[in-house]
Amino acid sequence: MSRRTAVITGAAGGLGQAIARRLLADGFDIVAVTRNARSAAATRETLVAGAHGHAVHALHADLVDRDAVRALAAQLRDTVGQVDVLVNNAGAAFAGYGETTDGMELTHALNHLTPFHLTHLALDNGLLAPDARIINISSGLMARGRLDRGEPDVTGISWRHRYSQITVYGTAKLANLLATTALADRLPGGMSAYSADPGVIRTGFHTKAGGLVKLASSLGAIMAQPPAKAAHTPALLAMAGTSPTPNGGYFAKGAATTPPKTALDADLATLVYERTARALGLAARPATAPRR
Structure with a gap:
């Protein structure tokens, strides 16, 4: 069996x-x-210990920087040539309003715009294998x-004067799920895209977020899963x-x-997809499959 790359x-x-x-x-x-060179080196060292002869590469990019996302796509092409599974997992729920250098709200940038951007760059430069799977990490929020x-x-800037951490994070995740649904109808035959909800996870994500997300996580800590268990759904989608x-x-x-009723709105999914492509300066891909 040929080797697969994720x-x-x-x-x-x-x-x-x-x-x-x-x-x-x-x-x-x-x-x-990972986000920086130091964390990339540490992550590679950790993963290599359990790699059993499989290759482990570590790259770093500040994913709220659009130029860094473009550079990452090019690095991936040079590093591995072809990707079988792309897991867009990086995310954050920022406690207050902030903007990227491109003028996008930070939570939307990291949770919605970046995975959309990286995926489309990978599609455009031939990085994805003919049967590639794209897995975007979702959230019940x-x-x-x-x-x-x-x-x-789709950029989050309307929240500048009415910022609500949980609502903004939930909105970014909703936009990403809708765009993922629309993307699935626009992929070349053989490729697939999914939204994977890992459930409540016992990690530093919520603590670092601060604000209401930190409070909500502390109240629901008894229901939280360790990362190894939370990885079940996205890993299953990749490995099936x-x-x-x-x-x-x-x-x-x-x-x-x-998913929630709003996420089933096909017209809204199309509109979110097209507006996201436009916000990122990308060409919207035409539908190749019938609308579900």
């Missing part, structure tokens, strides 16, 4: 590193993406998301012998699950 963003610890370990154990070569069905704000169905689906607890 790219995982946000792999310095927590869920991302747990997914990397699962995929290494399943025979994948891994490219772990998307049920708290708010998007105008006529004028959805045949591509899970439905393409574009939302998966939780290892199975396809019905």
Whole structure:
């Protein structure tokens, strides 16, 4: 069997590193993406210890920087040539409003715009294998998301004067799920895209977030899973012998699950997809499959 390669963003610890370990154990070569050179070196050293002869590469990029995302896509092409699984895991729920150098709200940039951007760059430069799987990490908090069905704000800047940490994070995750659904209808035949909800995780993510997300996590700590258990759903999507169905689906607890009603709005999904492409200066891909 030919060797498979998986790219995982946000792999310095927590869920991302747990997914990397699962995929290494399943025979994948891994490219772990972290925020800086120091964390990349430490992550590679940690993963190599359990690699059992499989390749471990570590790259770093500040994923809220659009130029850094472009540079990462080029590095991936030079490092591994082709990717079988792309796991867009990096994320954060910032406690207050902030903007990137491109004028995008930070939570939307990291949780929605960056995975969309990296995925499309990988598609455009031929990085993805013909049967590649794209797995975007979702969250149950998307049920708290708010998007105008006529004028959805995909960049988050409308939250400048009414910032609510949980709602903004949920909105970014909702936008990403909708865009993932629309992308699935626009992929070349053989490729697939999924949204994977790992559930509540016992990591430093919520503590670092601060604000209401930290409070909510402390109240729900008894329900939190260790990263190794939370990695089950995204790892299953990556490792399954045949591509899970439905393409574009939302998966939780290892199975396809019905998302909140707003996430099922096909017209909104198309609008979010097209507006996101436009915000990033990308060409929207035409639909190649019938709308679900």
